[in-house]
Amino acid sequence: MTGIVQRKSDHIDIVLNEDVSMSTPTGFGGYRFVHQALPEIAFDDVTTDTEFLGHALGAPLLISSMTGGNEEAGKINRNLAEAAAQLRIPMAVGSQRVLIERPDALESFRAAREAASGVPLFGNIGAVQLNKGVTADDIQRTIDLLGADGIFLHLNPLQEIVQAGGDTDFSGLLDKIELLVDRLDCPVLIKEVGCGVDPALAARLAEVGVAAVDVSGAGGTSWASIEARRATDEGQRRLGEVFSDWGIPTVECLTGARAAAPELPLIASGGVKTGLDVAKAVTLGADLAGFAMPLLKPASISAEAVVEHLEQILYELRAAMFLTGADSLASLKANRHRLLP
Ligand SMILES: Cc1cc2nc3c(=O)[nH]c(=O)nc-3n(C[C@H](O)[C@H](O)[C@H](O)COP(=O)(O)O)c2cc1C
Numbered sequence: 001m002t003g004i005v006q007r008k009s010d011h012i013d014i015v016l017n018e019d020v021s022m023s024t025p026t027g028f029g030g031y032r033f034v035h036q037a038l039p040e041i042a043f044d045d046v047t048t049d050t051e052f053l054g055h056a057l058g059a060p061l062l063i064s065s066m067t068g069g070n071e072e073a074g075k076i077n078r079n080l081a082e083a084a085a086q087l088r089i090p091m092a093v094g095s096q097r098v099l100i101e102r103p104d105a106l107e108s109f110r111a112a113r114e115a116a117s118g119v120p121l122f123g124n125i126g127a128v129q130l131n132k133g134v135t136a137d138d139i140q141r142t143i144d145l146l147g148a149d150g151i152f153l154h155l156n157p158l159q160e161i162v163q164a165g166g167d168t169d170f171s172g173l174l175d176k177i178e179l180l181v182d183r184l185d186c187p188v189l190i191k192e193v194g195c196g197v198d199p200a201l202a203a204r205l206a207e208v209g210v211a212a213v214d215v216s217g218a219g220g221t222s223w224a225s226i227e228a229r230r231a232t233d234e235g236q237r238r239l240g241e242v243f244s245d246w247g248i249p250t251v252e253c254l255t256g257a258r259a260a261a262p263e264l265p266l267i268a269s270g271g272v273k274t275g276l277d278v279a280k281a282v283t284l285g286a287d288l289a290g291f292a293m294p295l296l297k298p299a300s301i302s303a304e305a306v307v308e309h310l311e312q313i314l315y316e317l318r319a320a321m322f323l324t325g326a327d328s329l330a331s332l333k334a335n336r337h338r339l340l341p
Contacts, residue, residue: 004098005069005105007163010230012067012076015296020226022194022244026219026271027251028280034338039325046318046327052287053150053187053211053265055120058088059314060282060329063306064214064269064292065124065152065191066299067094067108074108080295081115082303087310090288092122092152096142097129106145113147115303122189123148127155128167130176136183143186150187150211153177158195158247162227162240178208187211194221194270196248199256202264212265214290215254218247220271221293251284258285275316279324283332283339 014020048059063080067073077093084091093112098105113121123146125139143151160166181188189212190197190205196217197205205213228240248256250270257266268281269290278289291313298305324339326332 004101007230008067008069008073008094008098011226012072012296014226014229015221015293016300018229020222020229021220021293022218022222022247022271024218024245024247024249026217026277027249028277030251031280031284031339031341033279033320033324034340035323036325036338039322041322041325041327043318043322046321048314048317048329050287050329052090053120055090055149056088057090057119059317060278060286060288061087061089061310061313062214062267062269062288062290063089063091063295064216064290065092065094065154066292066296068096069094069098069102069105069108071108074111076296076299077108077112078115079299079301079303079306081112081121083306083310084116084119086303086307087314088119089310090120090122091116092124093146095124095126095154096146097125097134099142099145100134100138109146120149121146123151125151125153126167127153127173127177127190128160128170130173130180131169131171132167136180139180140184143184148186150189151184152189152191152214153180154191154193155197156193156223158243159193159223159227162224162231162236162243164231164233164236174204174208177205177210181209189214191267192216192270193223194218195223195246196250196253196270197257198248198253199260202257203260206261206264212267212287213257214267214269215250215257216290217250217253217270218245219250220269254281254284254286275313275318276320278313278317279320279332280339282329283336
């Protein structure tokens with residue numbers, strides 16, 4: 001395996017076999033819904049249908065970026081994509097940088113496109129690559145190769161400084177993101193990887209025309225912990241441990257970004273675990289809630305295991321809606337006063 005494929009494979013092994021969750025709370029636990037003893041709706045009438053960037057969806061969920069590159073990654077992507085298609089929800093693949101260096105890695109990404117027929121599929125690449133010679137044409141090519149409906153650019157400054165040989169020049173990137181938004185013929189979405197996007201950045205990203213922001217805040221997967229486990233340099237290992245809980249909690253990112261950029265489509269991810277979390281995220285202004293780590297284990301087993309996991313989340317989401325008297329996501333948002341800090 002080449003360096004980049006090996007690194008991706010290490011990430012999967014570490015997340016599957018070790019505890020790399022942050023101890024920082026997401027903030028969802030700080031809110032509770034006001035129970036409606038008389039909801040005045042039928043549970044069977046509760047629907048989670050929604051819309052995101054012009055796509056009709058069965059639920060406000062996103063299968064967040066995880067992997068691609070080798071056969072194992074191809075299997076995981078296919079299982080995730082089959083589940084996305086069954087539940088009519090969007091999916092994002094993991095970083096496609098490997099494709100620029102290794103065109104033979106394409107199969108592991110195409111597996112997702114084939115299986116995710118009829119639902120939006122998003123590509124992914126690190127924004128920092130724009131400072132490493134990767135051009136708008138290169139990115140357009142990765143989008144076309146995947147047949148993607150949009151591309152996530154990830155921001156991961158903490159991960160890059162803990163990683164051996166990481167790409168750490170994040171200067172001038174906002175201007176480059178703005179140019180990219182103009183050049184590409186599909187939506188550009190921005191995401192963090194678990195340390196969060198602060199409200200001022202969300203507002204600036206909305207101004208430069210990005211289609212959506214996934215705040216990917218603190219409270220879930222800790223990339224500093226993952227990279228600390230891979231580090232061979234003692235200083236980087238220590239750095240990863242010291243910063244393992246670093247970041248802005250997901251709910252703080254979400255409420256701040258919603259206030260700073262009222263019209264910007266927002267995704268809440270980073271430690272989202274249950275359908276009750278999803279209900280709170282939607283009520284607090286998220287268009288979708290994203291899941292990465294919780295889906296990795298089921299995805300390493302089968303598409304059915306992923307569907308089963310997500311169906312439980314939908315059951316919990318519909319329960320929260322029923323118990324707050326909301327038969328639609330619009331009505332859940334309109335009942336904002338029923339979610340108390
Ligand atoms: C195994 C694994 C691989 C990931 N790979 C990527 C990636 O290639 N690109 C990216 O933008 N985010 C990547 N992420 C980050 C997730 O998309 C997400 O932002 C983050 O893990 C927080 O969500 P979670 O707490 O539900 O895991 C990865 C996460 C996991 C668990």
